[in-house]
Amino acid sequence: MGTVDDYLAGLDAADAATIGHVYDVARQVVPEAEQGRGYGMPALVHRGKPLLSVMRAARHIGVYPFSPAAVEAVSEALAGYDLAKGTIRFDPARPLPDDAIRALVEARRAQIEG
Template sequence: MSGTVTTYLTELEPTDADAIGRVYAVAREVVPDVEEGLGYGMPALTYRGKPLLSVMRAAKHIGLYPFSPAAVAAVAEQVALVAGTSTAKGTIRFQPASPLPDAVVRALVTARRDEIDGARA
């Protein structure tokens, strides 16, 4: 697996690439000054030197990792309303056929960005 988000997306099946790419696109809208990098060895968007989020294809789902249990908790109720999704301590799982709504992704990314900004204060 390659180390950048852009390269990773080219390695996926089109349906997965579309679903994962959409999450990254929304994240870039919320935080335009992100950079591509690694977070815990996964292709990720980074913000101010810290991992903002990673989205990866797993065997049975797509996993969204904001590197923050608090960010997942901030959107858990909204995620629960989307068919085929689940959450764990630091993960949101979804299916390409049932992607996360852009509003949920925006709320998640905003929570993680604000957490990173707060840590720098």
């Protein structure tokens, strides 16, 4: 178990499935990512830097790629979703498209790898 697995284990089944799916897609893109923390949140970590965190909030699920530039890179693919500096918010009833998750993770990985 790791920080992400521990976090998912504490969620209700529906939220764990939705959030777990985002992490699963991210792991497809960066299979060597490890579980860790980023800014105190459970996260996938790549080369010692936070890659992606996905957390349940009261009214949404937040995706945090630790990079405003990564969010900007996929903003067109996420038209209609709530985007803010470094954050993507969505309702579990309208999950993020897998292609957009992949593009987001690829953008963040590229930043980390320089």
